[in-house]
Structure formats: C-alpha cells, structure tokens
Amino acid sequence: MYIMKIFVGNVPFDCTSEEFINCFKHIQGFKNAELVLKDNKETKGFGFVMFDSEKNIEQLAKSEINVRGRILRFSKYNEIGKKGKSNYIHIFGLTDDITREDIYESLKNVNIGKYFIETDRNTGESKCTAIVEIKDKNVLSKILESKTIEIKDKKFQCDMYKRQVNKTSYDTSTSLDIYKMFTNQ
Numbered sequence: 001m002y003i004m005k006i007f008v009g010n011v012p013f014d015c016t017s018e019e020f021i022n023c024f025k026h027i028q029g030f031k032n033a034e035l036v037l038k039d040n041k042e043t044k045g046f047g048f049v050m051f052d053s054e055k056n057i058e059q060l061a062k063s064e065i066n067v068r069g070r071i072l073r074f075s076k077y078n079e080i081g082k083k084g085k086s087n088y089i090h091i092f093g094l095t096d097d098i099t100r101e102d103i104y105e106s107l108k109n110v111n112i113g114k115y116f117i118e119t120d121r122n123t124g125e126s127k128c129t130a131i132v133e134i135k136d137k138n139v140l141s142k143i144l145e146s147k148t149i150e151i152k153d154k155k156f157q158c159d160m161y162k163r164q165v166n167k168t169s170y171d172t173s174t175s176l177d178i179y180k181m182f183t184n185q
Contacts, residue, residue: 006057009046009073010116011035023065023072024049029056045121061114064100069124071100073116087113087140088161091130091149098151103130106151111135131161 011020020035020043035047051057061074091103094117103115113133117126134140148155 004051004054004057006049006051006060007046007075008033008049009075010070010119011043011045011047011072012068012070013042013045013121015043015067019067020047023067024060027051027056027060027063029053070119071116073114075114086161087135087137088131088133089140089143089149089158090161091132091151091156091158092128093156094126094128094130094151095154096126096128098130098154102152103132106149107132107134110139 008020015035017033017035017037021033024030024033029052031050031052033047033049036044038044049060051060057076061076065072098117100115100117103117104112107115111134113135115132116130118129118131119126134143143149143158144160147157147159149158150156
C-alpha cells in the first residue's frame with residue numbers, strides 16, 4: 001500500500017505529539033502523524049500527516065482544524081520548492097471583522113485552493129493580511145491587474161504573494177533547506 005504525506009503548518013508551539021495525532025486519527029485513511037520538534041521538545045510549528053490515498057489527503061486539505069486557537073494549514077508534501085510562477089495573492093489591510101469564511105464566501109465562484117488569514121506566531125492575533133491560492137490563471141491575472149479584491153462589500157488591496165525567507169546573521173539555511181533536511185530530499 002502506498003502512503004501519501006501532507007505538510008501541516010501553523011501548529012502551536014506548545015502542541016504535544018499526542019494532541020497533534022488526535023487531530024487526525026478519526027479521519028478516514030489516517031496512517032500516522034509526525035510533529036517536528038526542537039531539541040527542547042517544543043514544536044517547530046509544523047509536522048506531517050500520512051494517509052492511504054490522495055483522496056483522503058484532499059479531503060483533509062479542505063477541512064478546518066483548530067488547535068488552541070490556530071487554524072492548521074495544509075500543503076501537499078511535494079509543493080515546497082516547486083518551480084514556476086506563484087498562483088497565490090496577498091491581500092492587505094483586512095479589518096478585524098473579516099474571517100476565513102468571509103474570504104471563502106467572496107471567492108467561492110472562483111476556483112480557489114488554500115486560503116488563510118496570517119496571524120502573529122506568538123500572539124495568534126491577525127496581521128490583517130491573507131494569502132489565497134487562485135487556481136484559474138485567467139482569474140488570477142484579472143485580480144492582479146485590478147490590484148483589488150472585494151470581501152464583504154469592502155475593497156482591499158492585493159498583489160502577487162512573494163514568499164519571504166527570514167535569515168539570521170548566523171544561519172544561512174533557508175526554509176527550503178530545512179524542509180529538505182526533514183523530508184530526506
């Protein structure tokens with residue numbers, strides 16, 4: 001039997017391995033879950049979940065799992081480092097009343113993939129920005145051309161999402177290097 005793996009991000013730093021596994025063990029096709037930990041046993045904020053089929057992974061990716069006030073984010077295991085132009089938009093200046101559901105409702109007629117509101121990793125508070133995957137390249141082009149998107153009858157600025165990699169002066173590793181190290185790629 002072939003096992004499929006999915007990347008899970010936005011995991012609270014104080015989440016335990018048992019708590020992480022409990023988030024998924026009730027889902028059809030679940031095989032295993034691994035939470036990536038630092039030396040001090042605190043989570044690095046991500047992990048991996050294994051399922052028996054692509055269908056079950058796709059079902060999980062559409063779900064919303066809340067752990068200690070944080071919505072987990074799911075990405076296909078092989079997506080990080082994939083070459084090609086981004087199909088994500090970055091929405092700026094969101095007001096506090098905008099939720100993930102509002103984003104979905106505003107874009108449900110567009111073929112969207114992953115979408116989330118960015119939060120501060122320490123406080124969990126909204127950064128008033130969102131990242132949305134637009135699967136239809138024509139729609140993506142129109143949105144980027146207008147540089148605005150309407151959510152709850154309000155217009156917000158948006159632009160192509162550009163992944164940022166933060167480096168410290170003593171660490172030359174990128175997040176892709178770290179990801180490859182943990183995935184044996």
